[in-house]
Amino acid sequence: MAGRKYGLDLGTNYVKIYDNIRKNILVEKNMIAVRKKKEIVAAGDAAYEIYEKVSDNIVIKHPVRDGVIADVDPMGKLFDYLLKKLNCSNSMMRHNEFYLAVPSSITEVEKRAFFSLVNYSTYKTHNASIVEKPVAAALGEGLDVKRAGGIMVVDMGADTTEISIIALGGIVLSRLIKTGGNTINEAICNEVKLAHNMIIGYKTAEYLKLTLGSAVPTMAEPVTVYGRDLITGLPVHVPIPASLVFQCILTVLDPVLGAMRSLLERTPPELNNDIFDHGIYVTGGTSQIPNLERLIASRTRMKVNMSSHPQESVVKGLDVIMNSYELSDLAFSVRESAFY
């Protein structure tokens, strides 16, 4: 009996699941709200709704950190919840196949956590394959990863940014930097505290990033946000200038731009020619910062191709692999015996 095929991109902020029968992508926040360590209060987007608003007896868990599963149990519960949302039935589940995108520099122990997730969830399945995330992202951008010339892909997520050079279907060089959209939010929280003696939450910082964010200076009007005065503890509101957000973005992106340059310097010349001709491919949610293309182009002096579907390129790439016999060698089968 043939089952369904699913492509999974378990990101730090978002889980994206591609369902090959319905041809749709489910995108939900990767968090879960738990009471008394067991009882699930809310999962996915519903957990984000109550984030920063709950009392002390409810704990919000982030199962993925720095791009890898840090807490298998809540990830399993969220996974079950999302599969139910996709109308998976338990009886069919063991016939289903899973394609999991993982960072290229993942350790064997971290790989095992991905395997445990699909094998020990309530929907037990033994058909799990792992695909390197940069390869999936490149395929999702419509690129021919098996050609001999080099491809440079930069995937800018929430906790991580992965810069990779791909050729002949494999990763030639790669660098995972633990910085991304969440790091920008933290920088905004810190800067608002320093400059205005005001404490703001993660969601307010995210709002400032989405409304004022730019990778080059802009003339945007300040945006007023609410927070708590650091000294009096009372609620206050302060207009935040676009320059504050710009400085935070620049500080966080600086090491990424430096790493892009150093990877280009280390790339074999034959591959560099190809990368120079085609340019750098940039994807991931954080690549949506306005004017980022200009910043990267000015620092690298290269052509820059921004993704038109940055948060979906990885799962779109998994879809390409699961439907192509020629590309099936890009997915590595995961067997329990491999870990013991």
Ligand SMILES: Nc1ncnc2c1ncn2[C@@H]1O[C@H](COP(=O)(O)OP(=O)(O)OP(=O)(O)O)[C@@H](O)[C@H]1O
């Ligand atoms: N319009 C936008 N402008 C700037 N940043 C954005 C925008 N939309 C989303 N983001 C950021 O994109 C990030 C999420 O991107 P993505 O879904 O690629 O990450 P992830 O897969 O969850 O994380 P990771 O790859 O680090 O595991 C968040 O930090 C979010 O704030």
